[in-house]
Amino acid sequence: MEDWSLQAIVRGTSADYTKIVDVEKDGQDWFFDLSGTDHEKKFDQEFLDSNFPGIFDVSIGSGDELEELYKPFYGVSPSLAAQTVLDFQEQLPGNVDEVHKKADHESDHSLETRVYAPKYKRRKNQQKRVVIQVSADGLACDMWAWRKYGQKPIKGSPYPRFSFSLSLIKSYYRCSSSKGCLARKQVEQSYTDPGMYILTYTAEHSHSQPTRRNSLAGTVRQKFPSPKSPPISKLTVKQEKSTEEELSPIKTLLQVSSSTEVVEIIKHENKSEELAVGSGEMSHDDHENDFIMSDNFKLNEDFFSGLEDFDEFISGLPMCSHTSAQQFPVRSCS
């Protein structure tokens, strides 16, 4: 058997989450994306199977485990969830490697853009981890109870060593259902799509899924600027509102109807601001990390009234009836 080990594999036939395979081989990490069209999925899976013989057999062996890990996301409607392809190549200059050469050799360009090179050496004693990308709905509908214990700016997440100027926020969560539970979760905004979030799960829950959270105390924070607050300047948004926790509420509240719609709305807002301020003052990377609330988007009383109605509506949805959403960046499932 070759020197490779399966770190994480996410498999699915629906489009309810982005399927990223993280494989360690010869001491290096390899990323594959199994989303996309059926043809692309088939091609990638065949490629994986040929380059990492037996990988899918192994995944079957650990399937139950992963099944548990991904239960929270099974309830996400395909129409609401992620289907974004991470393009790590942008962050990996000069990553011409064995895989790419093989891809070139086979003259398949689509493959070349979908097979990701090794990033950096795995840390010693690093636990098994599962990396997935979800929409804000995916965050909101995580059935486990998590407690945030840290937050750090991550340069060029998810692969800081290949980053340049941008800095994203990564939040660290631990399971709050059981003190002895070692389960960890990291949430960071997608590098390529601000509307998406990259979740990294480490360790496993040592208990069954909680039916309800222990307490709601301390979980409700003011997510929106008060009516008395001064208008949010663009710089303010960049410096203080760059975390997913600050920028998600509007996204999520709107996202219930259609994630696609929301992405378009957000991008439209960005575009509005960009047009108003003018291009050239911010880099491309800056735009990707910002949520800009344009002047055209007024948070008046009608808007908040609408949110209350919306909360009532959401609370009746079975999918999110007892989630830990309140402590997450998004609150659509309160």
Place this chain on the structure above:
DNA sequence: CGTCTTTGACCGGCGC
């Protein structure tokens, strides 16, 4: 009062 978030400090792994 219990649980939560926030945030600066701290620790350890890694590369040079």
Place this chain on the structure above:
DNA sequence: GCGCCGGTCAAAGACG
């Protein structure tokens, strides 16, 4: 050995 960086700790304050 040193500096950088990711991950965790723990105190303070907020919330129901």
